[in-house]
Amino acid sequence: MLSAVMEDYIKAIYTIGNDTDERVSTSELADYLDVTSPTVSSMVKKLEERGLVDREEYRGVTLTEEGEVVALEILRHHRLLESFLTEHLDYDWADVHEEADRLEHHVSDELTERIAEALDNPGVDPHGDPIPDADLRLPEVDEQTRRLSSAAEGDHVVVRRIRHQGDEELRYLSEAGIEPGVELEIVEIAPFGLVTVRTPEGKQSLPEEIARLIETASVSEAEV
Ligand SMILES: [Zn+2]
The missing domain is CATH 2.30.30.90 (Ferrous iron transport protein A (FeoA))
Incomplete structure (x- = not known):
């Protein structure tokens, strides 16, 4: 089992890395997660020991294949939760992110699949973020944005x-x-x-x- 904090690091590395297409530096992670660099370094070491990230001295980190699977799983949880809260529990689309940030670490695969089914397997969440499918593949988008x-x-x-x-x-x-x-x-x-x-x-x-x-x-x- 990974802790919620570990999962948040993995999600952050995935998100920053996808935006910049590069290795993620300790200072970028510290900024993003609002923690100190030494805190980041010690957590990154733990993630490396578990085979979830790949670290190169002075060049930053990337996710391993296993790390990427974890990231996509959390994103699936997060984005389905946001969709569910908006569609079925009458939340405003602007109020669901933090709620999903807390819940994403605790929903089981079973619950996640039931939510997906109740929503008829949506491809995007209320913010337009793509939702990885049950096989953790992101929907293809051919439109230029x-x-x-x-x-x-x-x-x-x-x-x-x-x-x-x-x-x-x-x-x-x-x-x-x-x-x-x-x-x-x-x-x-x-x-x-x-x-x-x-x-x-x-x-x-x-x-x-x-x-x-x-x-x-x-x-x-x-x-x-
Ligand atoms: Zn969100």
């Missing part, structure tokens, strides 16, 4: 996915009327990255650090 922070003025896009680490940024976006499926028009990109968009509810200016979390697909002229 782009971060809102790199959009151009006049672009028409539809929100596909919101990258998040907590509920805070989700609540911010929920209040701004921005969630997966919503169409946006990029009105203005100001210096220092302030992005102004038109949502179906009105204009919203988003700081760059929030715009960077939003993955969008372009809407073709015909659909506008």
